[in-house]
Amino acid sequence: MIDVAYAAANWGDTQKRRGVYPDPLSYPAVIGLEVSGRVAALGEGVEGMAVGQRVAAITGPTMLGGYAERCAVGAAYVIPLPDDMPLDIGASFPVVCLTAYHLLHSAYSVRAGECVLVHSISGAVGLALTQLGVAAGATVIGTVGSPGRDAPARDKGAALVIDRSSEDFVERALDFTEGRGVDLVIDSLGGDVLPRSFDCLKTYGHIINIGEAAGYPDFEIRPKLYERSTSLAGFEVLHAMRVPGRWQAGVDHVLAAIREGTLSVPIARCFPFGEIRELHRAFETRTVNGKLLLEVAGEGV
Incomplete structure (x- = not known):
């Protein structure tokens, strides 16, 4: 209690x-x-x-x-x-930072040199993903839904923030990666953003969906998967407890990063x-x- x-x-x-x-x-x-x-x-x-x-x-x-x-x-x-x-x-x-940690290190194994695109990057989860991704050696880019919301993510280390209301995030992401595509997309929006996110993935790229803030996505998933042999996963942070030691590893990592000042x-x-x-x-x-x-x-x- x-x-x-x-x-x-x-x-x-x-x-x-x-x-x-x-x-x-x-x-x-x-x-x-x-x-x-x-x-x-x-x-x-x-x-x-x-x-x-x-x-x-x-x-x-x-x-x-x-x-x-x-x-x-x-x-x-x-x-x-x-x-x-x-x-x-x-x-x-707890929810924000452990979600970010397990997205990058449990549901996926982020590596130095990879490019991660985060939708709603200036939200709380997005800012935690930015900091933990950069700390892991990844390049983090992202999107926001309206003008003037790029500063928080840039301050945390984002290399590029795209305003979806005035820019094509697929085009900008492909330009940024010189046509290669991003390694990982973390999508909290669903709606029409999720199907378009496949278009900015590299071959064998990966999407993790964590919500439907922009509406429930309604599209044919199988054709999108086969365009470049990509994959789509769901995510629930508490599932980390099912793997021995995994939950505590996240808690220890996050608490240490907060105390060291590398995660805020x-x-x-x-x-x-x-x-x-x-x-x-x-x-x-x-x-x-x-x-x-x-x-x-x-x-x-």
Whole structure:
């Protein structure tokens, strides 16, 4: 049981609220995938944690429970925090940074010299992917959906940011790679962006889809796969727990990078506990650079 200091907004929270998330939702329900706070109580047999300890947590496969003063979480999903890490940062990194890590190092094995294209690169996941990709020796490029959103990704090391509202991202990506194509596309948009992403892949290139923020994609997948022997995969961050040692490797890598200063999670805004409606409205504009938080009890928890 966690006394919640902060909860963070994620796209899955808005999908749950609107009733369009792939997993069924029963009521009553308290949404919220990601929290930080202090341990209030331990279940029977739980080891390695203590009451009062500062922690972050993903609320588990149901993605429920975070928007509350107290949240019950399976012990496997709890991340003890370093003493010098603020609790707002603790609520900001688990989903974003572990998603980015496992996209690059579990679902794919990024190598130095490869080119990775990230859609919505100035969002929270995109910025984490940029930093971790550059740290791995990859060249990271990406797209944004409106003018003036390139600076955050460029500041984190992106080599090229393409505005999809005024530029053809396929043409720009092919120009950037001198016609070769990119090694990996990470797509959170779906819609008509996903099928076009195949066109900027190299031969044997790979796409990982992590969402449908631009709508559900409706196209014939098999012909696209055979154009250049490419591949498409889905992704769920918690599946890393199914591989022994994989989840903890990600936690250790991310925490070390944050403490060393090579990985940062910008917080765009923190909303009071009573303003969840306004939090979701801001999140759904898709113009936010960084994480949006809900302050429940704050640092004084």
